[in-house]
């Protein structure tokens with residue numbers, strides 16, 4: 001699968017969110033990563049379906065990758081489907097019935113994703129891999145931007161890549177947390193094809209130059 005760069009808007013200037021999104025898209029982003037935090041499942045509070053709805057109404061029609069860090073998650077899913085999410089990813093800890101939740105996302109017209117924290121084993125993945133279009137490996141503990149990459153995520157990416165290959169399905173493998181031009185080639189070599197980057201992109205002076213640097217690092221690896 002072609003690699004996707006997914007800027008996380010958590011690090012954007014929220015006073016001009018629509019413009020920030022248009023800027024990173026013009027700079028070469030493939031998909032926008034939209035982090036939803038509830039101050040309960042994770043110790044931070046961010047944005048909800050109202051913001052996604054406003055972005056869509058303003059004419060932003062790109063792919064939007066909604067990462068739900070909300071517990072319980074089920075009640076909010078319909079709102080994100082209605083607001084126009086492309087991908088909706090959930091952490092298994094946030095729902096009592098993961099299989100049902102993933103089916104609800106699919107039936108609602110979005111692509112279901114499953115997210116694994118650094119301390120969450122991949123064990124449930126085999127049970128639901130037929131239902132998902134994306135596996136997201138957290139390379140930091142969820143809740144904040146700007147944290148350092150956790151090294152054990154490399155082994156987890158490799159293990160997830162093996163399970164995806166065994167399934168024979170087209171499933172994206174996304175990595176989220178502490179991704180920068182300096183380490184993107186290593187996570188790609190471990191099997192990732194979708195790269196979330198918040199602070200690395202939005203805190204840089206030149207979004208296009210940073211995204212270009214990431215693509216150049218990816219082009220230097222064996223994976224494409």
Ligand code: DX5
Nearest residue numbers: 008142143145146178198199
């Ligand atoms: C963390 C979020 C990330 C965050 C990544 O809980 O899921 O998407 O924005 O930020 P950086 O790239 O700065 O680590």
Ligand code: ZN
Nearest residue numbers: 008035067176
């Ligand atoms: Zn995220």
